[in-house]
Amino acid sequence: MIKRFFILCSGSDADILESCSNGEQNKYAGIGATVFFTAVMAFIAASYALYTVFDNYFTAAFFGLIWGLLIFNLDRFIVSTIKKKDNFMDELLQASPRIILAIIIAVVISKPLELKIFEKEIDRVLLEQKNDYTLANKEQIATQFTPAITAIDEEIASLKQEIVTKETEVNDLYETYIAEAEGRKGTEIIGKGPVYKEKREKHDAALAALVALKKTNTDKVISLETQKTELAAAYAEQVDTSQPIIDNFDGLMARVNALSELPWLPSFFIFLLFLAIETSPIFAKLLSPKGEYDFKLEDAEGEVKTWVEQKNAQRKVVLQTDFTINDKVYGDLTEEEELYAYKKKIAREMMKKQQDAFYKRQTGIL
Secondary structure, eight states: OHHHHHHHHHTOOHHHHHTSOHHHHHHHHHHHHHHHHHHHHHHHHHHHHHHHHHOOHHHHHHHHHHHHHHHHHHHHHHHHTOOOOSOHHHHHHHHHHHHHHHHHHHHHHHHHHHHHHTHHHHHHHHHHHHHHHHHHHHHHHHHHHHHHHHHHHHHHHHHHHHHHHHHHHHHHHHHHHHHHHHTSSTTOOOSOOHHHHHHHHHHHHHHHHHHHHHHHHHHHHHHHHHHHHHHHHHHHHHHHHHHHHHHTOOSHHHHHHHHHHSOHHHHHHHHHHHHHHHHHHHHHHHHSOOOHHHHHHHHHHHHHHHHHHHHHHHHHHHHHHHHHHHHHHHHHHTTOHHHHHHHHHHHHHHHHHHHHHHHHHHHHHO
16 A cells, blocks of 8 residues: 555556556655655655744644645656656756756755754854844944933033032132232232232122032033933833844744854755755656666557547548538539529629619718
């Protein structure tokens, strides 16, 4: 039963193959088994690839089954349409489109399995890429907030510097009126005279202005610090919002790109393995000698071809004979007086009707 199933998978004519030797049947059963297991591998590979996309076992298995059946049908068609000829180059030329298609199928089948085999290495590459994307994302978002934060910092520094400058001015005025009182500078007269009072009043006025400036600038600094805190919170929120997108950067295309970052030789050997599996039925038929099944199939097809050509030739003879008979019949009819007189009578009546119709039309115009 298994043998019959694999023969069915090979796409060969079961009726013809049944009349062949056991060795011939085993050869085509082996070809059919290769087609079947290639389809199974295609199902597994497609299911895994689709699972990385849909993240659902049932959906991945369903579409993977459809893909496996498609590959099975294609392989079965490829193998069944290769006919043995007397010239190997003719056979190779006939099989070249099938070989190209087999290479494409091998690539499609091997790539998802490579993703699974090198999953740990791919995860490492993806982790590095995610870290790079995280840093780049933070830098990109920071460019939106940095100018505003820098402007706030500059304004805060300016307000604080304004207080420092005013404090320096007040301290200088304090030193001036103290030195006047001690007689070290100014009039150099010890005591609190008119000049001392003038300088003291100037210092007191500057001190009052300093107190007011401190209050005003402190309120401004607090307001600016609040704005700066809000910008920092907005920056953190935007980073947190965009981070899940980076964390989910592990889809099918990302994994394929990550696979290309790994050494190519292991992936190439896996591809060669599947290419050998996919093309083995084709090359098995190309390299195997013309067997009993091929002769019987050629005989059956030749019989049908001869029968069709014979029917076409018979139809041509029948058609040519019918043309000849018709020519002779119509030639004999041209010589019959009765037919000539009848047609002459009909023609006369037709001409009369045409003349009457023409006369009526002309009369209506006038």
